[in-house]
Amino acid sequence: MRNLEVEARVRKLEQRAGRWRWLLVAAPVLMMSIMLAGRGSARPEAGIAAEIRTHRLIVLDHQGRKRVEIGEDAPDLDIKRNARVAGLIIFDGNEQERGGMVTADDGSATVALDAPRGVGYRVSDRAGMKVGADGSVLIGVLSNAGGFAARLIAQGAEGQLEVSHVDSAEGGASTRVIHVEADSR
Amino acid sequence: MHEQDIAVRLERLEHSLRRRNLLAASMFALGASLALIGTSVATPDAGVVPEIRTYKLTVLDSEGRTRVQIAEDTSDIARNSPATGMTIYDAKGDERGGIGTMANGSAVMALDAPVGVGYKVRDRAGMRVAPDGTAVITALSNEGSFAASLVAQGNQGRLELSRKDSARGEISTRVLTFDSDSTKVEKAP
Numbered sequence: 556m557r558n559l560e561v562e563a564r565v566r567k568l569e570q571r572a573g574r575w576r577w578l579l580v581a582a583p584v585l586m587m588s589i590m591l592a593g594r595g596s597a598r599p600e601a602g603i604a605a606e607i608r609t610h611r612l613i614v615l616d617h618q619g620r621k622r623v624e625i626g627e628d629a630p631d632l633d634i635k636r637n638a639r640v641a642g643l644i645i646f647d648g649n650e651q652e653r654g655g656m657v658t659a660d661d662g663s664a665t666v667a668l669d670a671p672r673g674v675g676y677r678v679s680d681r682a683g684m685k686v687g688a689d690g691s692v693l694i695g696v697l698s699n700a701g702g703f704a705a706r707l708i709a710q711g712a713e714g715q716l717e718v719s720h721v722d723s724a725e726g727g728a729s730t731r732v733i734h735v736e737a738d739s740r
Numbered sequence: 741m742h743e744q745d746i747a748v749r750l751e752r753l754e755h756s757l758r759r760r761n762l763l764a765a766s767m768f769a770l771g772a773s774l775a776l777i778g779t780s781v782a783t784p785d786a787g788v789v790p791e792i793r794t795y796k797l798t799v800l801d802s803e804g805r806t807r808v809q810i811a812e813d814t815s816d817i818a819r820n821s822p823a824t825g826m827t828i829y830d831a832k833g834d835e836r837g838g839i840g841t842m843a844n845g846s847a848v849m850a851l852d853a854p855v856g857v858g859y860k861v862r863d864r865a866g867m868r869v870a871p872d873g874t875a876v877i878t879a880l881s882n883e884g885s886f887a888a889s890l891v892a893q894g895n896q897g898r899l900e901l902s903r904k905d906s907a908r909g910e911i912s913t914r915v916l917t918f919d920s921d922s923t924k925v926e927k928a929p
Contacts, residue, residue, distance in 0.1 A: 733899075
């Protein structure tokens with residue numbers, strides 16, 4: 556009687572152990588699959604997404620500082636602009652905005668580069684190119700004294716070059732304008 | 741004999757249980773590792789992806805409109821030469837410029853007028869470096885011709901200022917170089 560009881564208990568245990576044997580085979584297969592998926596070996600173009608869609612992309616340097624941002628101006632942006640913009644903005648090592656390529660809500664498209672904060676005139680724009688909502692074009696460089704130093708303009712059917720000089724003593728600016736047919740001051 | 745048989749079978753069962761315990765411990769360790777990787781707890785810069793590789797990156801504004809796209813031109817885009825780079829779009833969804841390299845070997849940055857403003861080819865401002873190294877920074881008028889350009893070619897630079905006379909069908913261009921100042925008149929295309 557006792558032998559029969561022991562026999563029955565051992566057989567039950569053997570059946571239970573047998574049911575778990577498949578796990579010994581399945582576990583290594585599962586682990587291998589996870590590893591392959593992680594390393595991208597399971598796909599032909601490993602690690603390349605067909606398309607990424609986002610509202611904001613921020614690229615950091617090796618010290619974790621923001622150096623490039625692509626997106627739309629945040630509603631609470633601490634920089635004053637003429638109009639809200641969307642596009643690419645670049646930042647220097649002090650995380651100060653130094654330029655960008657954007658479209659603005661006023662209908663213009665602009666590329667601009669800025670002076671470092673604290674250098675020259677408080678409005679930091681120093682070089683840029685802008686196409687207005689009316690199609691007029693301005694390509695200019697600005698001096699640290701503030702105002703355009705030189706600019707190419709396309710307006711109406713013609714273009715002109717303007718070269719300016721700021722008189723520090725008088726505070727006024729003199730501008731030489733070169734047209735297709737004449738020069739003026 | 742029967743007792744001996746039972747002893748062998750018990751030994752097998754004990755061995756089997758030891759393996760199962762080992763497997764359970766391994767699975768637990770693996771699960772915990774995967775969970776840590778998944779939540780980025782294991783990396784110091786949580787939320788920072790070291791590199792993103794893609795064929796196309798699209799940035800949308802708050803209203804879901806495409807405002808920036810970085811990609812290669814698709815075959816249905818009409819350009820002098822297919823470009824790869826960044827393109828910006830205005831709030832109406834129209835292309836307004838970009839910066840990129842082209843299949844013809846040039847590197848270009850351009851800004852466009854809004855759709856419906858001025859000449860149908862909307863390029864209005866840009867800079868281009870050609871495959872031979874020639875560089876141009878230019879502004880085009882709504883009439884559809886170059887209005888003002890700075891050109892670096894060969895060993896010198898020049899300024900070109902133009903005016904289109906639609907009534908006469910002529911374009912007058914004044915060319916200023918280091919040692920000359922001349923004007924030429926050409927038939928408008």
